[in-house]
Amino acid sequence: MNQQLIDQIHQRLQALEPAELEIIDDSHLHVGHAGSQGGASHFTVIISSKQFAGLNRVAQQRLVYGTVADLMPFPIHALALKTSIPS
Numbered sequence: 775m776n777q778q779l780i781d782q783i784h785q786r787l788q789a790l791e792p793a794e795l796e797i798i799d800d801s802h803l804h805v806g807h808a809g810s811q812g813g814a815s816h817f818t819v820i821i822s823s824k825q826f827a828g829l830n831r832v833a834q835q836r837l838v839y840g841t842v843a844d845l846m847p848f849p850i851h852a853l854a855l856k857t858s859i860p861s
Contacts, residue, residue, distance in 0.1 A: 776801060776815055779849055786841040787821060793860035794822035800854070814851035822858045831857065 780797050787795055798818040819838060826834040834857040842850060 779815060779845075780817070782845070783817065783819070783842055783850075787819070787838065789841055790821065790823045790825050790837060792821050792823045794820065794858075796820040814848050816852045816854075817850065818854040818856070820856045822860045824860060826857055826859045 776799050780799060783797055784795065796819070798820075800816040800818055803816065821838060823837075825837065829837070835855045838855055838857065839846075839853065842853070846853075
Protein backbone atom coordinates (compact mmCIF):
# COMPACT_ATOMS: atom_id res chain seq x y z
CA MET A 775 0.00 0.00 0.00
CA ASN A 776 2.77 2.48 0.81
CA GLN A 777 4.15 2.49 -2.74
CA GLN A 778 0.72 3.53 -3.99
CA LEU A 779 0.62 6.25 -1.35
CA ILE A 780 4.15 7.39 -2.26
CA ASP A 781 3.06 7.55 -5.90
CA GLN A 782 -0.01 9.58 -4.92
CA ILE A 783 2.08 12.03 -2.87
CA HIS A 784 4.59 12.30 -5.72
CA GLN A 785 1.83 13.02 -8.22
CA ARG A 786 0.25 15.69 -6.03
CA LEU A 787 3.56 17.42 -5.36
CA GLN A 788 4.07 17.87 -9.10
CA ALA A 789 1.80 20.91 -8.69
CA LEU A 790 4.79 22.60 -7.01
CA GLU A 791 6.99 21.90 -10.06
CA PRO A 792 9.80 20.40 -7.96
CA ALA A 793 13.39 20.59 -9.14
CA GLU A 794 14.11 17.84 -6.60
CA LEU A 795 11.67 15.47 -4.93
CA GLU A 796 12.34 12.50 -2.71
CA ILE A 797 9.74 10.71 -0.61
CA ILE A 798 11.02 8.34 2.08
CA ASP A 799 8.76 5.90 3.90
CA ASP A 800 9.62 6.15 7.61
CA SER A 801 6.65 4.07 8.80
CA HIS A 802 8.85 1.22 10.02
CA LEU A 803 10.45 3.63 12.51
CA HIS A 804 7.09 4.35 14.13
CA VAL A 805 5.66 0.87 14.65
CA GLY A 806 3.83 0.80 17.96
CA HIS A 807 3.34 4.57 18.17
CA ALA A 808 -0.21 5.81 18.53
CA GLY A 809 -0.10 7.49 15.12
CA SER A 810 0.73 4.27 13.31
CA GLN A 811 -2.23 2.36 14.73
CA GLY A 812 -4.67 1.40 12.01
CA GLY A 813 -1.98 1.57 9.35
CA ALA A 814 -1.31 5.31 9.10
CA SER A 815 2.05 6.06 7.47
CA HIS A 816 4.99 8.37 8.20
CA PHE A 817 7.08 9.96 5.44
CA THR A 818 9.98 12.33 4.97
CA VAL A 819 9.62 14.59 1.94
CA ILE A 820 12.66 16.39 0.53
CA ILE A 821 11.53 18.95 -2.01
CA SER A 822 13.11 21.88 -3.82
CA SER A 823 10.88 24.25 -5.77
CA LYS A 824 11.11 27.71 -7.30
CA GLN A 825 7.61 28.26 -5.92
CA PHE A 826 9.22 28.53 -2.47
CA ALA A 827 11.13 31.69 -3.48
CA GLY A 828 10.25 34.61 -1.22
CA LEU A 829 8.49 32.37 1.31
CA ASN A 830 9.68 31.58 4.81
CA ARG A 831 10.04 27.93 5.83
CA VAL A 832 6.58 27.77 7.43
CA ALA A 833 4.93 29.11 4.27
CA GLN A 834 6.91 26.62 2.16
CA GLN A 835 5.73 23.77 4.36
CA ARG A 836 2.13 24.99 4.20
CA LEU A 837 2.30 24.73 0.40
CA VAL A 838 3.43 21.13 0.68
CA TYR A 839 0.86 20.21 3.33
CA GLY A 840 -1.85 21.83 1.22
CA THR A 841 -1.29 19.32 -1.56
CA VAL A 842 -1.95 16.33 0.74
CA ALA A 843 -4.21 17.81 3.43
CA ASP A 844 -7.09 15.47 2.63
CA LEU A 845 -4.81 12.46 3.22
CA MET A 846 -4.04 13.49 6.79
CA PRO A 847 -4.31 12.15 9.45
CA PHE A 848 -5.13 8.98 7.53
CA PRO A 849 -3.62 7.37 5.52
CA ILE A 850 -0.72 9.78 6.21
CA HIS A 851 -0.10 10.33 9.91
CA ALA A 852 3.02 12.49 9.62
CA LEU A 853 5.24 14.26 7.11
CA ALA A 854 8.72 15.44 7.99
CA LEU A 855 9.54 18.16 5.46
CA LYS A 856 12.85 19.43 4.14
CA THR A 857 12.13 22.27 1.75
CA SER A 858 14.53 24.39 -0.27
CA ILE A 859 14.77 26.74 -3.21
CA PRO A 860 16.86 25.44 -6.15
CA SER A 861 20.05 27.36 -6.83
